[in-house]
Amino acid sequence: MVEKYLVVLVVITTLILCNNNVCATDVIVGDDAAWKVPDSPTFYSSWASKHTFIVGDTLVFNFMNGSHTVALVNKDAYETCNTSNVISVKTQSPVRVPLQKIGQLHFMCTIDGHCSSGLKLAINITNESPMSSSPPAPSSAPSASNHLTPFATLIASSSLAFFLLLVGFYC
Known part of the structure; x- marks a missing residue:
C-alpha cells in the first residue's frame, strides 16, 4: 500500500x-537533417512551427565544421540575409544556445548563399510548455502567485x- x-x-x-x-530539453535544430542547406527554403521555418521552445531549453546546432556557421542576428538581418552586422557567430559544431528569456531569436549561416537558400531559423521562446498553458484569469490586481x-x-x-x-x- x-x-x-x-x-x-x-x-x-x-x-x-x-x-x-525544470525539465528543460536539448532541441536538435532540424532533427535528423541537422544544420545544413535544406532542399526547401522553408524547411527550418516549417520545422520551427512544429516545436515549442521554452525558457531553459537549449538549441543544439549540429553541422560539419568548416561547411556552415551559426550566427545570431537581428530580425532585419535574418529577413535580408545580411551578414555584415551579426550579433555573434559560432563556427565549431555542435553549437549550443541556451534559451534564457521569452522572445524571438534569429539565426542564419554566414557562408555565401546559404542563408538565401534557406539556412536560417527564427524561433519564439515562451515560458510555458503546451501542456501547461491555460488562459490567464482576469485580474485587476497582481496576485501573490505572479x-x-x-x-x-x-x-x-x-x-x-x-x-x-x-x-x-x-x-
Missing part, C-alpha cells in the same frame, strides 16, 4: 517539476502533494 502512494508521489513531483520548466519563483512554486506544490498523500495514507 505504501509503495502505491510512493509511486503517486513520484509521478506528481515529476509533473510539477516539468510544469515549472511573484513566486519556480522554486517557491515547486515547494508549495510539493508540500500540497505530500499533504494529500498523508491524508490518503491515514484515511
Whole structure:
C-alpha cells in the first residue's frame, strides 16, 4: 500500500517539476537533417512551427565544421540575409544556445548563399510548455502567485502533494 502512494508521489513531483520548466530539453535544430542547406527554403521555418521552445531549453546546432556557421542576428538581418552586422557567430559544431528569456531569436549561416537558400531559423521562446498553458484569469490586481519563483512554486506544490498523500495514507 505504501509503495502505491510512493509511486503517486513520484509521478506528481515529476509533473510539477516539468510544469515549472525544470525539465528543460536539448532541441536538435532540424532533427535528423541537422544544420545544413535544406532542399526547401522553408524547411527550418516549417520545422520551427512544429516545436515549442521554452525558457531553459537549449538549441543544439549540429553541422560539419568548416561547411556552415551559426550566427545570431537581428530580425532585419535574418529577413535580408545580411551578414555584415551579426550579433555573434559560432563556427565549431555542435553549437549550443541556451534559451534564457521569452522572445524571438534569429539565426542564419554566414557562408555565401546559404542563408538565401534557406539556412536560417527564427524561433519564439515562451515560458510555458503546451501542456501547461491555460488562459490567464482576469485580474485587476497582481496576485501573490505572479511573484513566486519556480522554486517557491515547486515547494508549495510539493508540500500540497505530500499533504494529500498523508491524508490518503491515514484515511
